[in-house]
Amino acid sequence: MKHRLGIIADDFTGATDIAGFMVANGWRVTQLIGYGPAEVPADVDAIVISLKSRSCAVEQAVADSLASLERLQQLGCDRFFFKYCSTFDSTAEGNIGPVTDALLKALDQSFTVICPALPVNGRTVCHGNLFVNGQPLNESGMKDHPVTPMRDANLQRLMAAQAGGNTGLVDYHAVLAGAEAVKARLAELQANGVNYAVLDTLTMADLPVLGEAVSELKLVTGGSGLGAGMAAHATGGEGAAEARELGAPVGEGRAVVLSGSCSLMTNAQVAAYQARAPHAGVDVARSLDDAEAYAAELADWVQAQPAAPAPMLYATQSPEALARIQAEYGAARASEAVEGVFARVAARLADAGFSRFIVAGGETSGIVTQALKVSGFHIGPQIAPGVPWVRALDKPLSLALKSGNFGDEAFFSKAQEFFHV
Numbered sequence: 283m284k285h286r287l288g289i290i291a292d293d294f295t296g297a298t299d300i301a302g303f304m305v306a307n308g309w310r311v312t313q314l315i316g317y318g319p320a321e322v323p324a325d326v327d328a329i330v331i332s333l334k335s336r337s338c339a340v341e342q343a344v345a346d347s348l349a350s351l352e353r354l355q356q357l358g359c360d361r362f363f364f365k366y367c368s369t370f371d372s373t374a375e376g377n378i379g380p381v382t383d384a385l386l387k388a389l390d391q392s393f394t395v396i397c398p399a400l401p402v403n404g405r406t407v408c409h410g411n412l413f414v415n416g417q418p419l420n421e422s423g424m425k426d427h428p429v430t431p432m433r434d435a436n437l438q439r440l441m442a443a444q445a446g447g448n449t450g451l452v453d454y455h456a457v458l459a460g461a462e463a464v465k466a467r468l469a470e471l472q473a474n475g476v477n478y479a480v481l482d483t484l485t486m487a488d489l490p491v492l493g494e495a496v497s498e499l500k501l502v503t504g505g506s507g508l509g510a511g512m513a514a515h516a517t518g519g520e521g522a523a524e525a526r527e528l529g530a531p532v533g534e535g536r537a538v539v540l541s542g543s544c545s546l547m548t549n550a551q552v553a554a555y556q557a558r559a560p561h562a563g564v565d566v567a568r569s570l571d572d573a574e575a576y577a578a579e580l581a582d583w584v585q586a587q588p589a590a591p592a593p594m595l596y597a598t599q600s601p602e603a604l605a606r607i608q609a610e611y612g613a614a615r616a617s618e619a620v621e622g623v624f625a626r627v628a629a630r631l632a633d634a635g636f637s638r639f640i641v642a643g644g645e646t647s648g649i650v651t652q653a654l655k656v657s658g659f660h661i662g663p664q665i666a667p668g669v670p671w672v673r674a675l676d677k678p679l680s681l682a683l684k685s686g687n688f689g690d691e692a693f694f695s696k697a698q699e700f701f702h703v
């Protein structure tokens with residue numbers, strides 16, 4: 283059997299993100315939802331398991347990740363990738379550190395890389411510090427994230443706070459010098475007792491270099507950029523065009539936009555789309571008090587709107603409004619209630635024949651995909667870097683799962699342009 287990479291992604295948008303970049307760089311990829319029994323085509327180069335383990339309890343994240351590793355091994359994978367967010371979304375306790383440690387131990391390894399960079403979407407790493415569009419992570423919009431606010435930009439410090447081993451740095455001089463220089467630096471760090479090597483990365487052109495440099499590691503960790511680099515290094519960037527066709531959006535049925543991200547970019551996308559399409563806000567108090575009846579009302583409202591452009595339901599709020607809501611109801615309670623309503627609305631709309639769901643937000647995408655009872659996806663064309671259309675393996679249902687900060691202001695409209703091609 284050919285070599286297969288197994289990817290464990292800590293959220294659903296992250297999973298489609300890395301799968302989309304790998305397919306765009308020539309690999310055949312199947313995405314699975316969770317680690318239940320699964321069959322995948324014999325010719326795939328990579329299998330991505332989507333978890334919802336970014337912000338759950340550490341023990342749960344570790345258990346789910348280890349179960350996923352086992353499933354991927356059963357499916358013939360012999361190298362592994364732990365995919366987390368390009369903005370390193372985590373808390374002081376985890377879950378990136380503990381999951382990395384657990385995967386290393388299960389694979390009998392003691393060394394891996396930390397590579398969240400995705401330069402095409404503005405995430406770069408310099409001297410081990412993570413930047414978002416040139417701003418240090420802790421000064422970017424990520425400082426106000428509702429679940430994992432990021433208050434430090436230094437990846438070595440962030441990793442040291444939540445993992446058991448030692449961190450080190452492959453600085454940009456080594457990356458510029460090429461794959462062999464990076465390999466030599468990795469070997470040096472490993473010999474010096476480093477367990478996690480942060481990789482400086484400034485441009486997309488660095489990624490195939492890094493993909494080559496990590497090609498002998500059993501486990502790598504990072505964002506979709508490294509995934510793109512690994513696929514590009516393996517294929518030269520060619521191939522899999524017909525595989526992308528399998529994931530193109532289904533032709534029949536209605537579409538809806540469900541936006542549960544409160545990121546700065548999603549706020550801008552929601553504002554732009556409000557000017558174009560029917561829209562309704564999701565009320566947190568009603569989501570808390572009366573979820574079932576409220577979801578039924580919202581689903582009825584969506585169905586009563588014209589089919590195109592697709593109507594939008596949004597819980598998206600500015601950082602200030604979100605802070606007020608969280609102070610009033612509690613952050614976890616409010617976000618769970620909102621997620622519960624989106625899940626119920628999505629299930630009702632699918633029952634009513636909606637077949638194309640455009641969803642904004644990682645947690646929101648996870649809950650919606652679970653509510654739609656999809657077992658896995660074919661990966662289609664990218665709407666924006668990191669956001670492909672994906673199509674259920676076993677039913678006529680297509681989704682665009684958008685990471686909070688991805689895409690430009692016109693994203694919700696652009697996603698629908700794929701309906702006519």
Ligand SMILES: Nc1ncnc2c1ncn2[C@@H]1O[C@H](COP(=O)(O)OP(=O)(O)O)[C@@H](O)[C@H]1O
Binds near residue numbers: 643644684
């Ligand atoms: N108005 C709101 N009040 C409270 N929580 C909200 C509100 N809108 C969204 N949320 C919650 O914020 C979280 C956003 O996370 P997520 O969907 O992962 O977006 P992102 O991709 O930006 O991280 C979700 O748990 C969602 O339910």
Ligand SMILES: O=C(O)[C@@H](O)C(=O)COP(=O)(O)O
Binds near residue numbers: 299505644668685
């Ligand atoms: O790596 C990334 O930035 C994305 O794939 C991702 O994980 C984003 O997470 P959400 O913003 O929570 O969707």
